[in-house]
Amino acid sequence: MGQNHGLKPRFGCRVSNVRPVFVVNAFIVVDAFIVGIDAWFLARAQARRSDFSLLHLGSRDAEYLDAFLSCYKADIARYAPGFSREESGGAEAVLVLCDMVPASLVLYRRRGEGAIDVVLDYSVPAYRDYQNAEFYFAAAAKDNSKGHRLDFYERSRTHAHVAYLK
Numbered sequence: 001m002g003q004n005h006g007l008k009p010r011f012g013c014r015v016s017n018v019r020p021v022f023v024v025n026a027f028i029v030v031d032a033f034i035v036g037i038d039a040w041f042l043a044r045a046q047a048r049r050s051d052f053s054l055l056h057l058g059s060r061d062a063e064y065l066d067a068f069l070s071c072y073k074a075d076i077a078r079y080a081p082g083f084s085r086e087e088s089g090g091a092e093a094v095l096v097l098c099d100m101v102p103a104s105l106v107l108y109r110r111r112g113e114g115a116i117d118v119v120l121d122y123s124v125p126a127y128r129d130y131q132n133a134e135f136y137f138a139a140a141a142k143d144n145s146k147g148h149r150l151d152f153y154e155r156s157r158t159h160a161h162v163a164y165l166k
Contacts, residue, residue, distance in 0.1 A: 009128035
């Protein structure tokens with residue numbers, strides 16, 4: 001038989017050897033729990049059906065429009081630096097409502113037949129999941145095109161906004 005060079009076999013383990021394994025297993029259990037919670041929330045979000053609608057703002061709604069722009073001024077400046085209320089003079093305004101709560105604001109001008117210049121396309125932070133944008137552009141194209149091709153033009157000033165447009 002072989003020599004064991006003075007080493008004695010050990011059966012059993014010491015508590016100090018178990019701690020690292022316990023800590024790793026605890027992290028695995030906590031991570032699995034967090035993944036389960038995330039999956040549950042994602043499934044709930046997918047199952048929830050939001051009701052979108054458009055609210056066209058007119059000259060009588062200027063006070064509300066100014067209040068909306070003022071409330072989100074800092075966030076708008078991050079995504080549309082250089083935008084000002086004066087720049088949007090003469091633009092038509094549409095709010096995208098999600099379950100009757102303002103989710104997006106779109107300011108635009110008609111360039112002519114079949115073309116719209118978007119002055120501002122802003123989504124409230126809580127509604128930046130692209131659903132409101134998909135709803136708006138589909139509804140606006142259907143509403144404004146009257147069966148003809150409709151093109152939207154927008155100048156982007158930030159990388160985050162370019163990614164959103166793609």
